[in-house]
Amino acid sequence: PEFGLRSRPEDIAERITDHEEDGSYFNVMPSFSPDGQYVAFISNRKDYIDLYLIDIITRDIKQIAKAERTFSAQSFHPFRSRAGWSSDGKFLIYSRKAGGSDEIAVHNVRRGKVERTFAFEGIREISSPVFLPGDTALVFSGLSGDGSDIYYYHFGQPEPVKITDDLFDDRFPTISPDGRYIAFSSDRRVDGQSSADDLDDASGQMASPEIEDFEFGDYNIWLYDFEADTFSPLTIDGEGNDNPIFSPEGGRIAYTSQRNGVSNIWLAGLDGEVVHRPYTGTLCGAFAPTWDPDGRKLVFSAFYDGGFDIYYMKELSALDSLVPTPYMLHRDTLCPEEIIDTDLPRGRITGDLRRSRIDVPAEDEEERDLYEPKNYRPEFSIDLIAGALAYDTYYGFRGMTHLMFSDMLGNHQIYVATDLLEDLDNSTIFATYAYYGRRVNFAAMGYHYKNYFFRSWNEYFSDRVFGGMASIEYPFSQYERLQLNVDGFVVDRDYYAVPAGSGLGDIAPFNLRMELSAVKDNTLWKSTGPLRGTRSKIALEYVPKMGENSLNYVGGRFAFRKYYHFGRGYGFAMRLAAGGVSGDNSPVFWLGGSENWLNWQSIRRDYFDIDRFYFSNFVLPMRGYPYFAFEGKY
Structure with a gap:
């Protein structure tokens, strides 16, 4: 109608x-x-x-x-x-x-x-x-x-x-x-x-x-x-x-x-x-x-x-x-109006409208005095609860739970993701706290996870990785920011079956990695990802020497991406990337392959050394080439 x-x-x-x-x-x-x-x-x-x-x-x-x-x-x-x-x-x-x-x-x-x-x-x-x-x-x-x-x-x-x-x-x-x-x-x-x-x-x-x-x-x-x-x-x-x-x-x-x-x-x-x-x-x-x-x-x-x-x-x-x-x-x-006693005095504006004030009746003033102003104290509520559960005949039951909490003003945010696989030693835990109450944003994260690796039928080992990260961001505007990340972590490798001469090397138990980056991002996202705009990042990385076998290097990376939108939901992306590292026992850049490749191909299998696996840069995607097709320090 x-x-x-x-x-x-x-x-x-x-x-x-x-x-x-x-x-x-x-x-x-x-x-x-x-x-x-x-x-x-x-x-x-x-x-x-x-x-x-x-x-x-x-x-x-x-x-x-x-x-x-x-x-x-x-x-x-x-x-x-x-x-x-x-x-x-x-x-x-x-x-x-x-x-x-x-x-x-x-x-x-x-x-x-x-x-x-x-x-x-x-x-x-x-x-x-x-x-x-x-x-x-x-x-x-x-x-x-x-x-x-x-x-x-x-x-x-x-x-x-x-x-x-x-x-x-x-x-x-x-x-x-x-x-x-x-x-x-x-x-x-x-x-x-x-x-x-x-x-x-x-x-x-x-x-x-x-x-x-x-x-x-x-x-x-x-x-x-x-x-x-x-x-x-x-x-x-x-x-x-x-x-x-x-x-x-x-x-x-x-x-x-x-x-x-x-x-x-x-x-x-x-x-x-x-x-x-x-x-x-x-x-x-x-x-x-x-x-x-x-x-x-x-x-x-x-x-x-x-x-x-x-x-x-x-x-x-x-x-x-x-x-x-x-x-x-x-x-x-x-929504009927509240019945008002018309005999009560009514508040109204008096004086010059440019500096107007409201006269409050004495009765209302006395009632208002009963409420004392107090400083804001954060009270957290749950924003997100998500989980997944799976079962297979080899690992049995597996699952992961995601929880997110924040206060009313959004100044404080807590995020927890965890699963349980057999015992705590094999479980994954991520816990993050972020503070957004000021212009400078601060975040701290603790994590623990364990991965199993098979290099061949008789080469079997696991890595238990745990540590913490601190991040500070200073935004110059909605689109530009300066960011500092400090990541300290331990890799505890446990060999179950490794033949002699396999070449699986170790580094110092504790490792520290620092990265200072400048980011510009004005992209607009749609359901499948960025569809218009530019993203660029310049990053300087430093890993200090923490022990006899520790890595010690300085590196830099530059990445630029441009997105063009044409038609309804169609786009074209262009990418330019460069980087280099210098120092003792420094990692490398690996080019080739793409993320989540089902029928993947690789030209090498000697990438399980801790320094290579946890410090090298995987430059993806590079379609048409197998994993590790190109390697270099620049």
Whole structure:
């Protein structure tokens, strides 16, 4: 029945992107250029979330900025921020994550490069920057401390100025054509809060609000008057009102609202009485409207058939009303409001909205004092329990169990994998503790395992390996990190049957291996592995002399991999690798073969010496060659 009550996006507008055809999942946050020729939007049509321009006439799509690959552009915040245009259409401004905080990039559309960037100390996240008329200043939403506020920044000033300064979430600012007003979305409290049922369908006006209905997260559209330095609410129902944008002449505001339970586009006329009318009644939601410069058409993003696309609405026709979803019809019945004693004093916001506070009644203050703040203490819960059990006629029953624990914040993680095979001496145990509470990540692991080897029918021995490893990681960004691993272990070899002259050598009982590596990885993974991006690693390895027969060498390795994605699920990978070792009794590099080779082939069987087996580098895969086809120290 929902299909009959609501419309598909393509029933009311022309789809100008196709997520099914290009393989994307979302095309969002459209922004019309001042000349009406281009629409900027954010999309993952090439797997990464990038910024694009689409020619509204020819439908040609051009990528203009990349993200999710480098330190300087880690994210465009696709569902919280949209790009803004300069008045002449030459520049596009957008926010991007650069390092640990955001910056504003001023992109020259014609030259195809970023000409200026702005970052402000203390503001960690920036979203939806927009030019003021004249392009000498801009307004944006910024997250500083624990509050998201609206900021004004005039070019040449050292720091931006806060327009709002409170505990509420203020987002999606937009500027009126004359530069006098800022419209934005906020969950700040109005002088009461009405409901969607209080919107009169005939008049399009909202009834008087009820103060008791206020909750954080109930978003309304607000107007800030630069000249009068005042705030006023455009909506008061708190039904997810978002993404406001002024019409080119300034007499209307388009915004999205969830008054009927689905995000749809509404228009509010600002001349005289404020009248609200719906202009879409979609099945799955319409978002982020943007005006054509002629003021008679809209472009928006909508969700349908498992993805977001950009739609062009060429005819604006107001609807009489929207049919509420079953949830909206029954939510008051399913979740009745708590009965409140209206004689009690009510908390409300007083003073300047830019530094608003909430007066708490004395009764509530006394009750709140009963709860004393305490420092956080980790309490662990089980995240994973997995196991496997097997039986064969030679070994009998075998199995392995995996357990993972973590605390609520994810700062601490414990992983244990173990099996039991006959006795503890033959069992496998891995136990890892990792700490992620700071920028520097630390992990420690202890392990024990035993393997049996057959070199021929009369050469039979086992290796019991046990030790510990410590690892420290320092991330420079989401994609680059420096890592130090220190591994100390013992190999206890037990010979059951070894003929004379077999050449199975031993080394010192305790061995120490240290590796310092620099890693860059911006690959995107699919179900079978990396499908797009690059991975590179430079590693230096050092093994100190620990005894008379101990190895003592220095080595280095370099690996580079490039992944190309074409078609649906098809890819091509390219690899470049190099390495070398130098020192007394140093190991080698072995090339040839591939992992998990069923009908494997090998040209040699003298690789069971401890120094060769546990310290040499197996360079795999190298298809078309047997194992150990090539050997060398470089």
